[in-house]
Amino acid sequence: MAKHRVTAAALGLAAFALAACGRGGEQQAKAPEAPPAKAAPVTTYVCDDGRTVRASYPDTETAIVEIDGRSRTLRIAISASGARYTGDGFQWWTKGMDQAQLSPLAAGEDIATAPGVNCRAPEAAAAADEPVSPPAPGSPGGLPDDRTPISEAPFTPESAQGAGNVVQTYFALIGAGKYADAWKLWSDGGKASGMTAEAFAASFDRYASYNAQIGAPGRIEGAAGSLYVEVPVVIYGRLKTGEEVHMNGPVRLRRVNDVPGSTEEQRRWHIAETAFKPSPKS
Numbered sequence: 001m002a003k004h005r006v007t008a009a010a011l012g013l014a015a016f017a018l019a020a021c022g023r024g025g026e027q028q029a030k031a032p033e034a035p036p037a038k039a040a041p042v043t044t045y046v047c048d049d050g051r052t053v054r055a056s057y058p059d060t061e062t063a064i065v066e067i068d069g070r071s072r073t074l075r076i077a078i079s080a081s082g083a084r085y086t087g088d089g090f091q092w093w094t095k096g097m098d099q100a101q102l103s104p105l106a107a108g109e110d111i112a113t114a115p116g117v118n119c120r121a122p123e124a125a126a127a128a129d130e131p132v133s134p135p136a137p138g139s140p141g142g143l144p145d146d147r148t149p150i151s152e153a154p155f156t157p158e159s160a161q162g163a164g165n166v167v168q169t170y171f172a173l174i175g176a177g178k179y180a181d182a183w184k185l186w187s188d189g190g191k192a193s194g195m196t197a198e199a200f201a202a203s204f205d206r207y208a209s210y211n212a213q214i215g216a217p218g219r220i221e222g223a224a225g226s227l228y229v230e231v232p233v234v235i236y237g238r239l240k241t242g243e244e245v246h247m248n249g250p251v252r253l254r255r256v257n258d259v260p261g262s263t264e265e266q267r268r269w270h271i272a273e274t275a276f277k278p279s280p281k282s
């Protein structure tokens with residue numbers, strides 16, 4: 001009996017030991033769970049056509065871009081500058097993290113040939129609202145540092161000051177968005193601008209702000225029955241992408257000399273050319 005009891009006890013201890021080993025094995029099999037991977041931050045872009053694009057960049061080869069409410073996975077592609085991603089019928093080309101261009105890809109295209117739409121992140125959009133100042137007179141890019149007092153005497157429309165007044169009116173109309181009226185101040189009924197009134201207006205779509213600083217007109221010079229005068233101008237403003245704009249140069253005006261047979265319209269000053277002639281929207 002004693003032998004049987006010892007054997008039973010031994011069996012019981014062995015079973016307990018096996019059970020304990022089994023529980024220990026289960027505990028070792030359950031490795032600590034890794035924390036969930038953090039999602040890539042999402043950047044929201046506002047595009048010039050009114051669309052909102054959300055993009056994240058989980059790695060250096062991928063962009064997850066939400067376009068028109070649908071998420072699309074785009075892959076990195078060759079580019080001379082910036083980061084260009086393509087896929088699912090779209091090209092997404094970033095310039096830093098706050099500017100990008102969205103373009104449709106035609107069938108078989110690797111590089112978009114269709115014009116794209118510029119998009120910017122809120123930081124760039126906020127920068128577009130910051131005012132831009134012109135360079136100080138006498139500094140590079142600024143107006144000449146002419147300290148001659150400006151005459152307050154009345155002037156005639158045919159005088160050099162009358163030409164300067166036309167330039168002031170021209171840029172004031174552009175600043176007010178009255179492009180058709182500004183276009184008419186070019187010679188030949190606006191044709192000297194090289195564009196139709198519609199194309200002229202569209203050439204300013206890219207600007208968030210467009211301002212001009214007008215200098216004193218130069219001397220009137222004559223040639224072949226016409227009179228000419230140049231007015232120095234400094235352009236300053238900002239593109240809708242947030243980039244600052246600075247241009248400077250003369251605006252050249254022309255009018256027909258007071259000769260028999262000339263019309264009143266021909267004897268008025270009109271813009272013949274500028275150093276920063278507007279160009280059609282690309």
